Amino acid sequence: MKLGILISGEGTNLQAIIDQIREEKLRAEIALVISNQETAYGLVRARKAGIATAVVRHQDYSREAFEEAMIQRLEAKGVELVVLAGFMRILTKKFVDHFQGRIMNIHPALLPSFPGTGAIEKAWASGTQVTGVTVHFVDPGVDTGPILLQREVPIREGESLESLTQRIHEVEHELYPEAIRLYTEGKLKKGKK
Numbered sequence: 001m002k003l004g005i006l007i008s009g010e011g012t013n014l015q016a017i018i019d020q021i022r023e024e025k026l027r028a029e030i031a032l033v034i035s036n037q038e039t040a041y042g043l044v045r046a047r048k049a050g051i052a053t054a055v056v057r058h059q060d061y062s063r064e065a066f067e068e069a070m071i072q073r074l075e076a077k078g079v080e081l082v083v084l085a086g087f088m089r090i091l092t093k094k095f096v097d098h099f100q101g102r103i104m105n106i107h108p109a110l111l112p113s114f115p116g117t118g119a120i121e122k123a124w125a126s127g128t129q130v131t132g133v134t135v136h137f138v139d140p141g142v143d144t145g146p147i148l149l150q151r152e153v154p155i156r157e158g159e160s161l162e163s164l165t166q167r168i169h170e171v172e173h174e175l176y177p178e179a180i181r182l183y184t185e186g187k188l189k190k191g192k193k
């Protein structure tokens with residue numbers, strides 16, 4: 001299965017996927033990594049792994065043309081599943097419809113709790129005892145699409161935000177490759193929505 005991975009920053013989730021493919025735990029090929037930020041460290045990770053990269057700067061386009069530019073590049077590489085990994089732009093219906101049911105996102109909270117940015121901090125500050133990680137299909141809303149996989153992360157008594165953040169990321173790096181693996185094996189059922 002050919003993956004197209006969209007990033008904006010660090011790319012630690014991208015790295016986890018690269019590693020699992022290299023270790024042959026995940027049977028997939030990353031056909032293209034696109035970043036809307038040319039300074040995203042994830043681009044360096046992709047290049048080091050010999051993966052094709054593209055920078056599509058959202059500032060250079062209208063919203064519609066930005067998405068069209070990404071669609072063209074993804075289609076040119078034969079991408080079958082679009083994987084959002086820290087991609088910090090909201091996609092419109094046009095993009096979502098083009099890849100209907102074939103776009104995944106990972107979110108660092110137990111959706112529908114704490115959607116949007118700053119989710120780890122919001123959960124930590126809320127006093128909840130449990131947060132976690134969600135992988136979901138993307139719809140045109142913000143973190144609202146059908147939920148595919150979730151894993152809980154209990155917040156420890158007196159835990160620092162740094163510690164919680166690190167533990168959430170560790171879970172992400174297991175859960176995202178796992179979700180992609182299940183998808184490639186046809187084992188993921190859409191949520192009830």
Ligand code: GRF
Binds near residue numbers: 087
């Ligand atoms: C992750 O926490 C992910 O849940 C969120 O953005 C972050 C991306 O981190 N959507 P990285 O770029 O994969 O390191």
